[in-house]
Amino acid sequence: MSESYEEKAARLDAADELAKYREKFALDAGTVYLDGNSLGALPAHVPARMADVITREWGELRIRSWDESGWWTAPERIGDRIAPIVGAAPGQIVVGDSTSVNVFKAVVAAARINGDDRDEILVDATTFPTDGYIAQSAARMTGHEIVACDPADMADAVSDRTALALVNHVDYRTGRLQDLPGLTAALHAAGALAVWDLCHSAGALPVGLDAHGVDLAVGCTYKYLNGGPGSPAYLYVAERHQAAFDSPLPGWNSHADPFAMTPGYEAAAGAVRGRVGTPDILSMLALEAALDVWDGVAIEDIRAKSLALTDFFLECVRAYVPAGRVVSVTPDAHGERGSQAALSCENAPAVMAELIKRGVVGDLRRPDVLRFGFTPLYVGFADAEKAARVLAEVLADLPA
Amino acid sequence: MSESYEEKAARLDAADELAKYREKFALDAGTVYLDGNSLGALPAHVPARMADVITREWGELRIRSWDESGWWTAPERIGDRIAPIVGAAPGQIVVGDSTSVNVFKAVVAAARINGDDRDEILVDATTFPTDGYIAQSAARMTGHEIVACDPADMADAVSDRTALALVNHVDYRTGRLQDLPGLTAALHAAGALAVWDLCHSAGALPVGLDAHGVDLAVGCTYKYLNGGPGSPAYLYVAERHQAAFDSPLPGWNSHADPFAMTPGYEAAAGAVRGRVGTPDILSMLALEAALDVWDGVAIEDIRAKSLALTDFFLECVRAYVPAGRVVSVTPDAHGERGSQAALSCENAPAVMAELIKRGVVGDLRRPDVLRFGFTPLYVGFADAEKAARVLAEVLADLPA
Incomplete structure (x- = not known):
């Protein structure tokens, strides 16, 4: 039988x-929960951790928690927790803002790094729509032209006019996985930068950001990383690009000496340069706790x-x-x-x-x-x- | 005696x-807590509310909570809770992102509304630094020039070259309250728009956004509004400007039909147009609960x-x-x-x-x-x- x-x-x-x-x-x-690719399930230990964050760190320590509870350094500390999951060495990821806001930072910064003689931005035509909307806005503001392109055709479409390509690693609709190593290499061969959106791949499959030489990447944390509803997104800037990373959102959290509160902006070194304003600590610390399930x-x-x-x-x-x-x-x-x-x-x-x-x-x-x-x-x-x-x-x- | x-x-x-x-x-x-102008104290009922949000809304309802628990509409619903505190009629405030990100939206949008023949942006020289850094970035991207100016001198400095002025209602350092009604009127008399930062005034004193004809405003919610560490900021767009509000961060949450997921962007009507990406629900709902203390x-x-x-x-x-x-x-x-x-x-x-x-x-x-x-x-x-x-x-x- x-x-x-x-x-x-x-x-x-x-x-x-x-x-x-x-x-x-x-x-x-x-319940059979097959929507973890939209909102990951709650890790069982997160409620107790958040009760402590709210009642003790906020309620009792209050302002002291920015130092004593490590709130201030949470964006880069949590970035380093995500790093091994997406194949990145430490010091290249910061957590904060939404995916859309990080797409804006990444596209503008990549266009500035590589845009002097290149006036085109290729955008994955099958992308989650917000990436396309934001890339269009970025291109309008940097003077580039958007060319929508199926990822399968990108290796042919890239040229010496291409500053960068923005591609989704996994198509949110069909579940198709794009060829990140191959397409990144093809973009580089034409002198273009590769900006990858990892929303639907991080935590589900190996990404290998460093190994494949990805330039910049963004992703959300509320899908396979189980960070909670609307938990903050992250931005990866490969170490070799950090000195030239010129953020369109240079908020005080990315200043070299934020508490000097000087009128002139001077960018911090490293991944911290991708920070903007005051991080949303409750959402961020729920994410940090949620990442504990990845140990081992x-x-x-x-x-x-x-x-x-x-x-x-x-x-x-x-x-x-x-x-x-x-x-x-x-x-x-x-x-x-x-x-x-x-x-x-x-x-x-x-x-x-x-x-x-x-x-x-x-x-x-x-x-x-x-x-x-x-x-x-x-x-x-x-x-x-x-x-x-x-x-x-x-x-x-x-x-x- | x-x-x-x-x-x-x-x-x-x-x-x-x-x-x-x-x-x-x-x-x-x-403890005598005199730092509520940096991080407001914890409202006593917030921990129980957040335990319910985390264990039931996230942990049990999961993805259904976007509809059933009202997560999706939280940014504009909470905006309407803040509205009476700052003297705004409903439908003009959305909550989300950091103050810095909202300064970027407000300055770019105001420059686009009023910038055709006007190439200058006045910025409060005594401002909290992030506003100046972000305004500088916005100006660089829209082709405007930044003119730093003490608020006391702004009524004299405004001219037919001025697209807008960005001013802090209360100086974060000295505690000086600026003359919002008078300066707004002076800016309008010269054809400039008034963009106010309410971080240090909202919840501490009457602002009167509508009464004084303010054009756009931003503010944080973790000071006098007690929303919790890094709780999301808000953006006010006066109703008369909403149709012309052209966001530099047109994320999918601001689309007229976000779940149609069309490749082309079409802006929603109303304050929703100020939304960007998926809102950080934990931080946002802590803020919503915290606002209960304002009842009455x-x-x-x-x-x-x-x-x-x-x-x-x-x-x-x-x-x-x-x-x-x-x-x-x-x-x-x-x-x-x-x-x-x-x-x-x-x-x-x-x-x-x-x-x-x-x-x-x-x-x-x-x-x-x-x-x-x-x-x-x-x-x-x-x-x-x-x-x-x-x-x-x-x-x-x-x-x-």
Whole structure:
């Protein structure tokens, strides 16, 4: 008798070395949470830490906490916690502001570093829209021209007019993983800088910022890094570019001597140069605590489990769902896949609403994409099987 | 027998209608906290609210909270809570990002609204430095020239070349209150826009944004509004300017239909246009809860108590401290005074360190200014008397 998918899931979960990390998160047995690519689950120890931050650090120490509780240095300290997850040596990442604001800093700074004889900025045409909106604004202000371009065509489109390219490492909609090493090398060969958006890859797969010579990068922390709703984003500036990094948002936190409060601006050395204003400490320290779950985790193990999960989910979908009701828009090839499965589907809004009602939480990308994110730290194979099974039930109950 | 200053403090505290608000804050009897102009004290109910936000809204509802817990609309909802405190009708304030980032939005947007034939931006020469750094960056990117100018001279300096002026309502160092109605009118008379920084006035005195015709304004929320360390700042765009408000940071949160995720940017109507990226929900909801303490409070009563407190503190300082050891740099005239007393003092760093050691928490502004902020919601007259008395003791114990 052949093994059922439920049995296979149980076997895979039993052999999963990462399965023990699930207990580090606040999860309920009734829900299959496949939206960690939008908002990561709550690490179970974060509430106690935040109670201490709020009642003792803010409530009792008050202003003294800027020094005594390490608030002031949090942006670069937490940056160094994120660094190994994205393959960066210390001193190149600062945390703060939103992804959009960091895209603005990165695009303007890259254009200034490399823009003297180059008047074009290539922007990933499949990007999460805010990157495109912000790049357009940056280009308007620096006098560059935006050229929208599919990442697959970028190696051909880059020229000696290209100052930089802004590319998403994983397409938020389809889950396609772009070729970061290859495209970075192609951009460099043409003298352009590579600015990568890691929102949908950091914490889900190896990025290798240093190893692949990425110039600048940005990312959010509330997806696979589980930092909490709207937790601050980060900015990576490769060490070799830091001295030339000329921020369009030179707030006092990036000053060489911020408490001198001199009228003239003098940029600090290092990654601190990417800071702007006073950091939002509550959100930032929740993120710092959330990063504790990464202690001892190798990103290669995360990647292996992620691919196994999406493989298994798509296998279950093919087995359970009548042919033609859904079409995977996520690439089959491992080298082209992030950590989500995206299925196009008729009547997708009603299907996702019903899935959520039945305890399988994915999300919708209008008009017709069902997104299921697989977070290896807390999603198991039984979750993947159940999600596919409930999807088949929902599709059977709803008219096509 | 004449009344002692301690007796007078007790009499004034007994008659103080706002004294009852002190119990709404987490304060300890041993500390006189006069640094609420840098970091406001913790409202006592905030920890329980944040525990619910973290464990239930994030931990249990997770992604559903963007709708079900009202996360998505928090920036404009909380803006409308701040509005009455600064004299603005609803629909003109959004909360989010740091003050520095909002200064950038406001200066660029004002320059675009009013910059076609005007190439100068006046900047308060006494401003908190970040405003000057950011205005300089904005001017560089919009092609304007920065002219640094003391607010007292601005009415004379404004001309038909002036696109806008950026002015601090209260000088962070000296505590001087600038003439917002008069200077706004003078700027308007010359066709310039008025952009005000309210960091050191909002929550301490009436601002009257609408009544005085202010064009744009920014402010932080962690001082007199007690929003918590690095809580998000806000941006005011007067309704008449909203249609022309052209943000340099057009992130997806300010799109007319953000979840359509279209490649082209189309700005939302109203104050929402000032949003950028995903808001930092933990910091934002701590601020929202903190604003509850303002229910039923009239800003005019805050102002009356603030002036009485700083008057009484300076009176006690004159009585207790030997002549010449400190010099008040805060104006005597009520119309020129914010809600802090600033004393220049030799050996100021050592004096402030010793004051803090003895339980009187003010702060230092290098090189020689002792700052004492008076937050009428939780500081009383006995605090003011004790602060002056301990200051005199410290000065007696330390060599001049």
